[in-house]
Every structure is written in C-alpha cells, then in structure tokens.
Amino acid sequence: MHGTLNLIRRYILCLPALIILIFFFAxxxxxxxxxxxxxxxxxxxxxxxFTFENYISIFTRSYLVNCIIRTIRIAACSxxxxxxxxxxxxxxxxxxxxxxxxxxxxxxxxxxxxxSTIGRGLSWYLILGxxxxxxxxxxxxxxxEIRILHSELAVEIxxxxxxxxxxxxxxxxxxxxxxxxxxxxxxxLGANEFKTFIHVTLPLSLPGISAALSTCLAITLAAFVIxxxxxxxxxxxxxxxxxxxxxxxxxxxxxxALSFVLLAASLITMYVIILPLRKVKWT
Amino acid sequence: xxxxxxxxxxxxxxxxxxFLELYVLLAIFYIVFPILLLIVTSFDSRGYIGDILSIxxxxxxxxxxxxxxxxxxxxxxxxxxxITATVLxxxxxxxxxxxxxxxxxPGKSILIETSMAPAVVPGVTLGFALLYFFARLGSHLTIxxxxxxxxxxxxxxxxxTLIATLEGFDISIEEAALVLGATRxxxxxxxxxxxxxxxxxxAAIFSFAISLDDVAVTAFLTDVYTYTFPVALLTTxxxxxxxxxxxxxxxxxxxxxxxxxxxxxxxxxxxxxxxxARRS
Amino acid sequence: xxxxxxxxxxxxxxxxxxTIAVDNLSLEVREGxxxxxxxxxxxxxxxxxxxxxxxxxxxxxRVILSGTDITDWPPYARNMSMVFxxxxxxxxxxxxxxxxxxxxxxxxxxxxxxxxxxxxxRLVRLEGYENRMPHQLSGGQQQRVxxxxxxxxxxxxxxxxxxxxxxxxxxxxxxxxxxxxxxKQIGITSIYVTHDQAEAxxxxxxxxxxxxxxxxxxxxxxEIYERPKxxxxxxxxxxxxFLKGKVDITASRVKIMTDVGxxxxxxxxxxxxxxxxxxxxxxxxxxxxxxxxxxxxxxALISGKILDFQYLGHLIKYxxxxxxxxxxxxxxxRIGLSPYNVGQRIYIRVLSYTIxxxx
Numbered sequence: 001m002h003g004t005l006n007l008i009r010r011y012i013l014c015l016p017a018l019i020i021l022i023f024f025f026a027x028x029x030x031x032x033x034x035x036x037x038x039x040x041x042x043x044x045x046x047x048x049x050f051t052f053e054n055y056i057s058i059f060t061r062s063y064l065v066n067c068i069i070r071t072i073r074i075a076a077c078s079x080x081x082x083x084x085x086x087x088x089x090x091x092x093x094x095x096x097x098x099x100x101x102x103x104x105x106x107x108x109x110x111x112x113x114x115x116s117t118i119g120r121g122l123s124w125y126l127i128l129g130x131x132x133x134x135x136x137x138x139x140x141x142x143x144x145e146i147r148i149l150h151s152e153l154a155v156e157i158x159x160x161x162x163x164x165x166x167x168x169x170x171x172x173x174x175x176x177x178x179x180x181x182x183x184x185x186x187x188x189l190g191a192n193e194f195k196t197f198i199h200v201t202l203p204l205s206l207p208g209i210s211a212a213l214s215t216c217l218a219i220t221l222a223a224f225v226i227x228x229x230x231x232x233x234x235x236x237x238x239x240x241x242x243x244x245x246x247x248x249x250x251x252x253x254x255x256x257a258l259s260f261v262l263l264a265a266s267l268i269t270m271y272v273i274i275l276p277l278r279k280v281k282w283t
Numbered sequence: 284x285x286x287x288x289x290x291x292x293x294x295x296x297x298x299x300x301x302f303l304e305l306y307v308l309l310a311i312f313y314i315v316f317p318i319l320l321l322i323v324t325s326f327d328s329r330g331y332i333g334d335i336l337s338i339x340x341x342x343x344x345x346x347x348x349x350x351x352x353x354x355x356x357x358x359x360x361x362x363x364x365x366i367t368a369t370v371l372x373x374x375x376x377x378x379x380x381x382x383x384x385x386x387x388x389p390g391k392s393i394l395i396e397t398s399m400a401p402a403v404v405p406g407v408t409l410g411f412a413l414l415y416f417f418a419r420l421g422s423h424l425t426i427x428x429x430x431x432x433x434x435x436x437x438x439x440x441x442x443x444t445l446i447a448t449l450e451g452f453d454i455s456i457e458e459a460a461l462v463l464g465a466t467r468x469x470x471x472x473x474x475x476x477x478x479x480x481x482x483x484x485x486a487a488i489f490s491f492a493i494s495l496d497d498v499a500v501t502a503f504l505t506d507v508y509t510y511t512f513p514v515a516l517l518t519t520x521x522x523x524x525x526x527x528x529x530x531x532x533x534x535x536x537x538x539x540x541x542x543x544x545x546x547x548x549x550x551x552x553x554x555x556x557x558x559x560a561r562r563s
Numbered sequence: 564x565x566x567x568x569x570x571x572x573x574x575x576x577x578x579x580x581x582t583i584a585v586d587n588l589s590l591e592v593r594e595g596x597x598x599x600x601x602x603x604x605x606x607x608x609x610x611x612x613x614x615x616x617x618x619x620x621x622x623x624x625r626v627i628l629s630g631t632d633i634t635d636w637p638p639y640a641r642n643m644s645m646v647f648x649x650x651x652x653x654x655x656x657x658x659x660x661x662x663x664x665x666x667x668x669x670x671x672x673x674x675x676x677x678x679x680x681x682x683x684x685r686l687v688r689l690e691g692y693e694n695r696m697p698h699q700l701s702g703g704q705q706q707r708v709x710x711x712x713x714x715x716x717x718x719x720x721x722x723x724x725x726x727x728x729x730x731x732x733x734x735x736x737x738x739x740x741x742x743x744x745x746x747k748q749i750g751i752t753s754i755y756v757t758h759d760q761a762e763a764x765x766x767x768x769x770x771x772x773x774x775x776x777x778x779x780x781x782x783x784x785x786e787i788y789e790r791p792k793x794x795x796x797x798x799x800x801x802x803x804x805f806l807k808g809k810v811d812i813t814a815s816r817v818k819i820m821t822d823v824g825x826x827x828x829x830x831x832x833x834x835x836x837x838x839x840x841x842x843x844x845x846x847x848x849x850x851x852x853x854x855x856x857x858x859x860x861x862x863a864l865i866s867g868k869i870l871d872f873q874y875l876g877h878l879i880k881y882x883x884x885x886x887x888x889x890x891x892x893x894x895x896x897r898i899g900l901s902p903y904n905v906g907q908r909i910y911i912r913v914l915s916y917t918i919x920x921x922x
Contacts, residue, residue, distance in 0.1 A: 010382050014394065017379035017438070021397055025435050028412035029404065035415075085310075092307050093556070105307055106552050107543060112314045114492045114539040118516050119532035123317030125524065126324055133320065161317070172556050181651040184618050187638040188645045189716065190668035193296065199664070203655045222405030224499040229520060239407045239499060246411045246503065259408035266403070289635050 036256030043250035054257035064241070068261060071221060071238040072269055074152060078159035079167075079216035083209060085160065086167035090208070091201075093168070094175035113165035121229035124158045125149065128230070150232040158226040163219050167212040174208025175201065210274045221266045238262045318536055325529035348530040357515035358534070364426070364511060365494040368433035372441040372490045373483060375434070380445035381471070385454070402439040406499025409435065414503040425509035432500050437490035444489050447558040448482025485550035488542050495538070569594040569752050570615065570720055575624035577610050577776075584610040585621070586776035592720070592754060597746055599755040601763040602773035603799070608756045611773070612722050615754065617641050628719060639668070644713035645722040648729060650705045652697040658684075658708050659693035665716035683715040686745060703734050710742070714749065721746075721753045727762065739766055760800055764788065772796050794919055797847050804853075804891040806846040807921065812839065819844060823885045824864045825913060835918065843921035850894040852914040855881065855903065863912035867891070872901050883909070 036054050038046035058064045093106055112120075127133045128148040135145045148154050178201060186196040224239040231240070238258065246255045328341035348354055382388075383395060401409065409432070417428045452475065460470040476483075498513045505514050516531045546555055570592040577585040585607040592598055600608035613619040615626060617638035626634045633641055644665070652661050659680055666676045684690050687707040697705055706726060713721055726742075727735045743766050746753050757763055763770050764784040771781045772795075780792045791797035794805070808819040808827075817834040819827045827846070838844060856863040867883040870890065879901050881893045893911065903909055 007388065010386050010388055013378040013382045016375045017398060018394070020375060020434065020438070021401075024413070024416075024431055025401055025409070026397070028416035029408070031416060031419075032408070032412045088303060088306050089310055092303060101304070101307065103552075105311060106556070107547070108311050108314050110543045110546070110552055110555070111318075111539060114542045115318065116496050116513060116532060116535040116539070118496075118498065118513055118528075119321060119535050119539075120317065122524070122528060122532050123321045126320050126529075127317060161314075164314075169556055179649070179651065181647045181649060182653060184616075184638070185645070185647065185651040185653070185712075186664070187618070188616055188641075188643060188722075189665035189712070190639045191664075192292075192637070192639050193299065195668060200653060218403050222407070222499070224406055225517070228517070239405055242405075242407045242411075243499075243502065246407070246414075252411065252415055255411055259405065259411075262405050263408065266405070288640075289637075292637050292640070293635075 032252065032256040033260060035252050036260055038253055040251050040253040046253045054253050055261070057254070058257055058261055064258070067236060067238055067241050068265060070152070070235070071223075071262070072265055074156055074159065074227075074235075074237060075217055075220035075223070076269060078156045078163065078220050079213055081156070082160045082163045082167045082216050083171075083212050086164055086171055086212065087209070090168050090171035090175055094172050109165045109168050112161075113169070117162055117225045118229070120161050121158050121226050124154070124161060125229055128154050128157065149230065150234045152231075152235050154230040155223075155227045155235050155237070158230045159220050159223055162223075162226060163216040166215050166219065170212035170215055171205060171208040174205045174211070178204045214270050214274050217270050218266060221262065221269065238265070321529055322533050322536065324526055325533040327526045327529075329526070344526045344530045347527055348534075351527075354512070354515055354527075354531060357510055357512035360426070360429075360509060361495055361512035364429050364433055365491045367430050368437055368494050369441070369487050369490040371430070371434045372437045373445075373487055376438060376441040376445050376486065377483070380442055380449050384446060384449040398442055399439045401435050406436070406497065407503070410500040410503035413500070417504070425504065425506050428504045429501060429509065429511065432504055433494045433497065436497055436500055437493045440493050441486045441490045444482060444486035444555075444558050445479075448479050448486070451482075451554075451557075452479055481550045485546050485555055488546050492539070492542055495535070567594045568592065569629055570754075571625075571627040572611070572615070573625045573627065575611065575614055575621045575626070577607070577614060577619065578622045583776050585614070588624070588773075588776070588778045590771060590778060590781065592752060594752055595750045596768040597743070597753045597755065597766060598769045598771060599757060599763040599767040600771050600773055601757060601760065604758055605775075606773040607776040608758075608773050609724055612645075612724055612754060612756050615720070616643055616645050616722055642716075642718055643720045643722060644716055644718040645724065646706075646709050646713050646726045648725045650697075650702075650709040650726075650729075652705055652708055652712075654697050656697075657693065658689070658695050658697070658700075661697070661708055662712045662715055664712065669716065679715050680711075683711045686714070686748075687711045687741075702730050703738065706730065706738065707741075710745070714745070714751070719752065721751050723753060723755045725757050728757075728759075735762075742766065764800075772799065774799070790917060791847070791919070794845065797845075797917070797919060802850050802892055802894075804848045804850065806848065806889075806891075808844045808846050810842050810844055819846065819918070821846060822887045823889070824866060827916075838918060838920050841920040841922055845919045845921050847917040847919055848891075848913055848915070850880070850892045851896075852916070853891075853893045854912045854914065855893060855895060856910045856912060857903075859910040860912070863910040865911040865913070867909060867911055869903055869905050869907050869909060871905060872903070874901065883911070 035046050037050050037052065039049065039051050039053055041047045058068075089105065089109070093102060093109075125132070129135070130145060130147070130149070132149070134148065139145060148157075182200055182204070183196055186200045187193075191199060222239055223237050224243065227235055227237040227240055231237070236244075239262070242255050242258045242262070245251050245258065323338065325344060326338070326340045326342070328339040328343045379398065383391065413428065413432050413435075417423075422428055456478070457470050457475050460474045461467065465473070496513060497511075498517055501511050501514050502517070505511065512531070512535075516528055519525065519528050519531075543552070546552060568591045572588055572590045572592075575585055575588045576583070588607075588611060600611060602608050610619060614621045617633070617636060617640075621634065624634070625632055628641065653664065656664070662680045662683060663676050666679060671679075680693070681690070684692065687710055689704065689707050689711065692700070692704070692708075697708070700708065706729075709726070723742075727738050730738060739762060755763075755766065764787075767784060769781060770784055770787050772779045772787065774795050780787060780796050782790075787796065788800055791800065791803075797803045797805075806821045806823060806825065808821045811818040811820065812831075815831055817829045817831055817839075819829075825846070854863070859866065865885065867885045870882045870884050872882065873880045877896065878894045879897045881895060881901075881903070883891050883893060885891060
C-alpha cells in the first residue's frame, strides 16, 4: 500500500511538467509533423491526403538544398572554431588556482553568455560593416575597404561569438574532473608538461569537448538572429527561410517539412561529428 | 640533465604560461570590445550608423528610446512575460527536479530527455507549431500564448540548474528531519528549500535571461499590440539600423551585467559552471 | 643493500601560507633499502615525498640524488617512480598501455617495451591482463598494475604514498608481503609513506618517525621500538607506560626514584651520559615488559589495583591503578580467562625499561 502511494506521489510531482511538455510541446510539434505530410491548401491549411510532396519539393529546389547545405556548413565551421577557441580558456579556468585574472575571465564569459543575441549581432555589425572598426583601420592605413558583412564569414564570426560561452562552460567541468594524481603520475613517469597534456589531459577531457560540440551545433543549426543581422538576406540559414515562408505565406505544410528537415539535419550532423568522440567511455 | 637543460625547462614553462595568459587577455578583449563598441555607438547623435571615430556624443537616442512607447511597451511586456514564465518554470521545474534527483522509476530517462528537448528543437519550429496550436485552440490571448511558449523554452534551463542544485544538496539533513518527525512536505519547506535558495535564484535568473533573449519562438506569437522587447528591436532592423537599436541593446547589456552579478552573489559563478556537467 | 647513500635530503623546509609542513628535515637514504616515513596525519611525510619526487618545490633545502643536486629538476627528469594511494591508473588506457607509459616516454622501441611490460606483469603476477581496462580490475589488481608501471622504468628510487590504505584489511596484509618480496627481489631503493605502524615496522629496513614537520628519529624497527629517543616516539609506536622519576646522582651510582614503589639503581657507566644533566626522567615500560603477581615479592614491589581488563584472545589487557593514582596498561599473554578480578590488588614486576628525559 505504502509502496503504491509513494509511486503515485512521485508521478504526481512529475505531472505538471509532463502535462505542460506533452500538451504544449510534444503535441504541437507532432501536429506540425503530421501536417508536413499533407499538401498545402492555403494559409495555415492543409489538404486531406497523405503525401511526400513537401519533402520532395524541398529536395528538388536547389535554392532550398543549397540553404540546407549552407546551414550545415556554417554550423559545423562555427562550432569547431568555437570549441578550439574555447579549450584554452576552459583549461585556464579549470586549472589556474587563485588569480584575479581567472575570476575576471569567468565573469567576462558569463557576461557574454547573458548578453542578448541581438546585442551581440549588432556589435559585430558595427565592427564588420563598411563603416565599422575593421574598415576604419584599413582605410586609415591606406588600404582598400573589405566587405565582410553580409557574407558567410560574417555570420560565422557572429555565431562563434554567441556559442563561445557555451563551449567554455561545457568543457570546464570535464577538465576539472580529471584527478590531479593522474597528471602527477605522468610527470613522474617521464612525460613533460606538453606530453602530459597530450596523453592525459586532452583524452580525458574528450567527453567535455563532445558535449561542447553537441551544444554548439544544436544552437548554430537553429540560428536565426545572427544570420538575420549579419547576413542581411544574402546568407539565410534554414531558420530564416522557415520564418519567411511561415510569416509571409503561412505555408505550414512546407514550413513543417522544412522544420523537420532541419531537425533531422541537426541530429545527423551532431551524430556524425560527435560519434567518433562518443566512442570513448572510460568509467 | 645539466644546468642548461634545467634552465631550458624553466624557460619553456614560463613561455608556455605567458602564451596562455596572453591568450586569455586577448579573449577578454575579444569579448568585451564589441560590447563597449555597442555602448559607445548608442551615444552617437547621428541618425545613422556611421564611423565610430566621428561620433558626436549625445543622449539623443536615449531620450527617443525612453519616450518611445513602442520600446517601453516592449520592455514592460518582456519583463512581465519573463517573470511570469520564470515563476511557472521554477514551480514546475522544482517539483520535477525533486523527483528526478531523489527517486528512480520506470521511464525516468525518457522523461529527462523530453524535458531537455525544447532546447534542441529549433526556435522557429516551436514558434509556428505553437502558432498553429493556439490558433486551432482558439486561444487569442496573445500574452498568455507568449507566456506559455516562454515556459516551454525556459524549462530545460531551469531544470538543468535545479537538478544540479539538488544533486549538490546533502540529502541526509532532509532525512534527519524526516526521522525527527516532519512530513515530507514540511521537511522540504523548512529544511531543503532554505538551503537550495541560491540555486533557485540562479535558476530564476537563468530562465529570465533565456526568456528575455528569445526571438525565434516569440516572433511567431506576437501581434501589433503584444510584443516583446527583442522582437521590437528586431523589427527596427528592417529599415536601416539606427543607433536607437544600439540604445536598446545597451539596456539589455546593463540587464545582463546585473544578472551576472546576481548569480555570482547568490550561487557563485564557479558553481554555476558545473551545471553544464550533466550531459555528456 | 649497499651502504652507499643514494638520496640525501639537506635541510628541507616547506612552508604553505602560515603552516610549516616540513621543518628542516635532513635524511640520508641508502641504496637498496626500504625506508618508511611514519607519522600521524599532517606530519609532513607526504609533502616530503612529493618534494623528493619533484611535485612540490621546497622553500629551503636541497635534494641530492647520487651526488647530483636535483632540487630544481622537474619530476620527469629525476628517474624516479611513484605509486599513489589511489593508484592513479590512466582510465583511458588498458593495463599494457598504462604500464608501458613510462617506457614510451623514454622512447624505447616497441619490442623492448613489449618484453619489459610482459616481464614486470609476471613479477606482480598479472600476466594475461594486458588488455583489461582499469575499471575492470579489483583494488588489489589496480595497485599491482600501478606498482608494475612504476617498476618497469627501472627508477633509481621508488616512492610509495600510502599505497595500501585503500585496500581492505586482509588484502593489505597480503600486499605487504608481496611488496617486500618484490622490493627485495629487485633491490630497488624504496621510500614508503604511511601512518600505519604495523605496516612500517613489518616492512622496513629503517623507519623515520615524523611529527609536525620534524624528523624525530631514524632507525631500524627494533631500535625505534626498544630504544625510542623521545616521548613522542615512545608513545606513538606501540603502547608505553611512563613512570615519573627523580634522578639522584652519587659518586658511582645513579638512582632513579618513582612514587610508585619502583626504584632503580644503575652504575654511572650504564646510564646514558646525555641524560645525566636531567633531574627528572621518564621510566618507559612497554605493557608486555611487566608481570603480575598475587603477592609482593622482592622483584614485584609495585602495588596496583585492577580497574578493568579486556580479553583480546591472545592476550589480556589489564588497566591498573597505581598508588599515585596513575593508570598503566599491562598486556599479559594468556590461555583462557583472566586469573585476576576487577578490584583485586596485585603486584607488578618490571622486566625492562627505557629512560627518557622529562625536562
């Protein structure tokens, strides 16, 4: 009797979360998923029959296919760059003992983390624009203006700035978890600091690196604000395309199909990049 | 091993450390500089984004901003939505996290994955899914729709923080209370809750930040009368980007600064790093 | 074991913030010997070991290996090895790679590495375990892999930091024998750190007792036990009863008087000269160096009352109150139950004692 009562009590506490998630998250998403298999009939409406035509039309339109590839490309590049940039910072935070500098770094990273995406996009707009800092420096040195804004590079720069804190925060715990005596063992056995890093620290922080990549990819694949501000319509990622289709035309069928392609692309990319790292399970 | 080699090792170590310190310094500059640039631009008196060196400082755009009901409405709505969604997120999240950390039961991992899922699903997808859903439901109360949407998107982050907090909480003092005769509810209210206060504050701030930043989902659910601040900002980008956008972003920067300080004072930034340790 | 000094610590001092972890410690370690640093927690023994290894830099003092000053050398240059308390096996490498690590760092060729690893695994009785991962091994097996990893590089000095503390009692006793056997077989100089007296006394050629950062006494286990040079050492090792005595020096004899009825009279030559200037001394008597009698005899003059006793199987531990109110412990080997009862008045005969200064 008591056992069942306890079980019920546990499930009851989960209930609010469950109801909210099922009703307002799973159900709507599922609804859209179903809709993606129906033909477009008008704004917010779909026809009756079951069809693959939405998906087919996505993959036959080169514009959309290019967009998908571009999204994956930008996401993968930004994520990898961000993780590489983040690692030394994570190492510093995890290792450096006292040090005011460490506190300052941590504070700065969190500051960036809590800063709005729009704000971060706008900041880089100011730097990369034709009247931005970079071009100012170049022209004052007598060189030619370069167009960085409204290019893939600009979007990637902006995305790296957005996901860097996520990467740092994902990697730090995995470095901190490494038992200090492992490093000391390696040192005594004849490995200098560099070799110790390569053979001990780096492999053992791999779980953190894969978590960082996974988080960064999830965020960049769904990027919306940054490509909008820094891409200026020339570099649209999948989220932007979906937005345009939906807000303007309310073609839920196609929008739904595009969303699920995006979701599938997210999952596939994440597994392709993460899988070789995930292979390692050391506990 | 000779004296030269020893000196060489010492030098190599010093050089390595200097490189790392330099990199960190550069990183701090890289993070802070764009923020400063933005703040400086907001004080530009010109009506367009011009080159930063010929800036004429003025509070022109700040005045415009404060006087603009468009933006002020946006801020008020954002705060209202943010606070409401956060409170709901905390209540829902806390009960869920409590059960997750304490007990094992069938379907637990599926539940956890589902609760973290809103963070993986692209915002636009969730946005128009909810648009359709609310339209079908006949719910025309835009503000309510937005609050519910924000509850969904903040839940994973609140949950992550709360789970980490509860895991770090020493359950034996709660058990001591139970043994001394308290009911589970009283033990929770009088023993557990006061001790996880800092974690709850951190989860609240984190949720609020996520809510305040969201554009992708909210963009689908706003209308002419009800909109949040970031959506309002984004619409001004349609025409030329003017310094008033910089003002708006500067406001968000100040809010971000307050949030970081608040988390540091309550929970501690060092501990907050650990909440990301869960998934791997 | 030769008599040459392989490692010398000269005036090693280590200060952390306000605490002095190691205080002016000087020690000579002989080649091939098994020497243990023994002391209570916080006495500085692990810090000393880490200074020898190069993991911690001393505030003052020098570390000299085979005549070369290595104080400034990094750990990877010292040709030493260390076995840690928590084994510190690399979790992402299998047993073979763990053991081979040091050899890889020394850039030996693959065949040589394979042979050496195989040989050392045989030595620690773990042949065939090459492909296992650390988490698949038991505590004892992990410890042996850690030992193998440390030995295979043929270090000049083997350092061991409480390596058996994490094992359960029975395994610990078994591993003590294993460790000693291997050490003697290879003849490697070993510096062992522990807080466990039994371990130190049973395994070591010499024991160095430390307390509060200071080195108190170095000697063979027998010397430490039978002839402690300070009250701390006397008290720390085993159990000790301390009788307060006053010194009375005459022309040819030294008399020590206690207030419990036990007095000794020694010829001046038999009394340690360095203690002659002390007016007050301790007579230190081990619990097993006293005998209990029902009636007073010429030798058994100390009278006492039995307060309590504990039956420990192989002996009975008596807690006895003496005339001056002091409580002492006597361990009486026994087959069967105690012949004496609580409250009974008995008489004690002292078989042997040591003298230590009291002021």
